[in-house]
Amino acid sequence: MDFRLTDDQRALRDGTRELLARIWPPGALREPVDGARMRALWRALGGAGVFALRLPEAAGGVGLGAAEAVLVFEEAGRVLLPGPLVATHLAAGVAAGAATGERMVTRVDGGLVAWLAEADEVTGEVRGAVELRSVDPLTPLHRVPGRPAPYDPLAALLTAAEQLGSAARTTETAVRHARGREQFGRPVGAFQAVKHRCxxxxxxxxxxxxxxxxxxxxxxxxxxxxxxxxxxxxxxxNARDCLQVHGGMGFTWESEVHLHLKRAWVRGRMRPTAEEAAELQAETLGGAGAG
Structure with a gap:
């Protein structure tokens, strides 16, 4: 099976990166994300076809598949794009206005729901939701009581793509810092411990x-x-290692490194969590061995 990107897929990835650089530049991470900014961002994403990416062309969508959606969400993860991106994408074609970015849709995932107060629509039961103090300043969270529903594979795939984008970004950030930062008259990247970490x-x-x-x-x-x-x-x-390469400055507000770590923690609680994924892998391997 060939997993290499086609020319069209590379063009989609590059075009998405250029779009996000315009509508969500690095400085945006340090500015308040109010309702007006989120609505403008959502409309820009909807206009670019991010939410309608997998909808058939006959339904007003782009007509692409999960592989292309992964490339787009990987780029979103690279720049820490805020908001319930996965939930709105999944709601396109089901919830009116989701595909065009006119409505923001969120969902209950692993007992957590992000952007509940700002969303126009919620997928799942949110009765008794309790506001949490989120570790990620760009992801407001509520906890929902009750037993979590089974995980949604497509939601998990797109969340994994966001995590992948973040991991790639912190790798690049660490390497760039290791090349430019000097200690004892040498770039810190020249030291073996830093080389191995990168x-x-x-x-x-x-x-x-x-x-x-x-x-x-x-x-x-x-x-x-x-x-x-x-x-x-x-x-x-990778976010933790990037912090180590940067030293204490990695956790200062002007650095984006700590924001990647905080967002990664939050995404890690979306289903399946590491424990659930490991159990599923073990059950599958055990079943295969029994056969």
Whole structure:
């Protein structure tokens, strides 16, 4: 099976990166995200076809598939785009106005719901929702009581793609800092400990990339769970390692590194969590061995 990107897929990825650079530049991470800014951002994403990407052309969509959606959400993860992107994307074609970005849709995921107060529509039961103090300043959260519903494979795949984008971004950030920052008259990247840390970040990101891209093609729920497990690990551990490369300045407000770590923590609680994904993998392997 060939998982290499086609020319059209590379063009989609590059075009998405250019779009996000215009509508969500790096400085936006440090500015208040109020309702007006979110509505403008949502309309821009809807106008670019982000939410209608998988809808058939006959229904006003772009007519692409999960593999292309993964590329778009990977780019969203790179820049820490805020808002219930996955939920609104999944609601396109079901909830009026979701495909065009005129309505913001959120969903209950693993007992958590993001952007509840700002959303126009919620998928799932939110009775008794309790506001939480979110570790991520760009992701307001509520906790919903009750037993979580089974995980949605497509939602998990797109969340994994966001984690992958974050892991790749922190790898690039660490390497750039290691090349430019000097200690004892040498770039810190010249020291073996820093070299090994950056190499480990790259390996984790590329392993997660292979798993996410493969799961996007196969659509297998077990493979998607495994891909999210790897992407969650890459996003969290790469952000931590990037902080180590930066030293204490990595957790200052002017740096985006700590924001990647905080967002990775939040996404890691979306289903399947690492524990759930590992259990699913073990059950599947155990069943295969019994056969």
């Amino acid at each position: 190499a480990g970040m790259l390996v984790r990101a590329e392993i997660a990339r292979a798993a996410v891209y493969a799961a996007a093609v196969t659509g297998d729920p077990v493979e998607i769970a495994g891909a999210k497990l790897l992407a969650d690990e890459a996003a969290v551990r």
